[in-house]
Amino acid sequence: MAGRIQLVAVIASVAMLVVVFEMVRRRRLMERYALMWLLSALVLTVVSAWPAGLRLISHALGIAYPPSALFFLALGFILLLLLHFSSAVSRLGDQTKLLAQRAALLEERLRRLEGQEEERPARGSEPGFGRADPGLAHERRLAAAANRERFTSDS
């Protein structure tokens, strides 16, 4: 069965390996998700480059036409990956929900604290950032600068 289809299969699966690897290298794909892709690309490469192995598999599965076993394997991997993504999406959904709830709680707390702060100093002054009190604004700028410095020196 050696011939064009085998050549195409080998090239495609090697290309897939290279692309996935390159994406991981450029941090476009997290290792966690890359593992599944790498595994499927690897298996497909081996199977397409080694027709005897493919014939063995297709024989064991009762598939008359060995390249069909290749499709079968590829389809299996696709389904597995999709399931994997559904689970990842569910997890992300849960995490976003948690973040949204936290954000709402913090916002409420901030509002309450600002309300208390507003009551303490003289009434009538606008509570916006850096508008009411030039001294306070200056202090904030200093703190922000210190923060920036800390972050840049960390990384």
Add this chain to the structure above:
Amino acid sequence: MAQASTQRPSCLAIIPAYNESSTIGDVIRALRQHAPRFDAIVVDDGSTDATSEVARGLDVCVLRVPFNLGVGGAVQAGFLYAVENGYDYVAQVDADGQHDPRELRKLMAAVDGPDRVDMVCGSRFLTNEYKYPAPVSRRTGIHIFAFLLSRMLSRPISDPTSGFRLYNRRAIELFARDYPHDYPEVEAVLMLHHHRLRMREVPVKMYLRGGGRSSIRGSGKSAYYMIKVLLALAVGLARKRPLVDPSDPAPVSAEHQL
């Protein structure tokens, strides 16, 4: 906020609201008048109208979720707030005026009763004294859930979809940790059972919505609602042990397992 543990227990009323600016004011005023021991918190579930402004105008705490989470997520935010602020009892009251704050007294009496229960549920169907004026289709759905749940828990449950509920500390902590996503009421009853917490139903009078729109409307949505809750019940049945217990790993974590 009320943090007095030595005096009377502190009570919080969670009011989840999604675009309810027309009714929320009346609900808050009724709550103040008829259930003054309850602090109120409105959880604005990403409304696009003036719900938050109306509530804040009445000097009520508002948790404003950045986007629409669904009732489950909104109510859970309220539970988290209750845990953080050390409330002993939480009531859940709808923002559309279905629930009468006067009836909270009945729920309170039941939760404080001789045998400890962790959740008291206001039921529309326990007596014939009150007629619940809902369309037949909706009532049928509710009765199907009630029938299934009664079988699963082997005790009578008459109104598992009622959102008019009172929770004690244990139930609050459980639901702050883990609460179903979008149509939570029915599943919550099952969760409570799995965690060996007790619940009781109390007959209450309910009204039809005062204004705004229900989150379950249109036949497509109700079909989805039925199927989703049935699936949740089936899955819940297969779930032998509680999903999350204290000291378990977090249900949501950055760690990956597959």
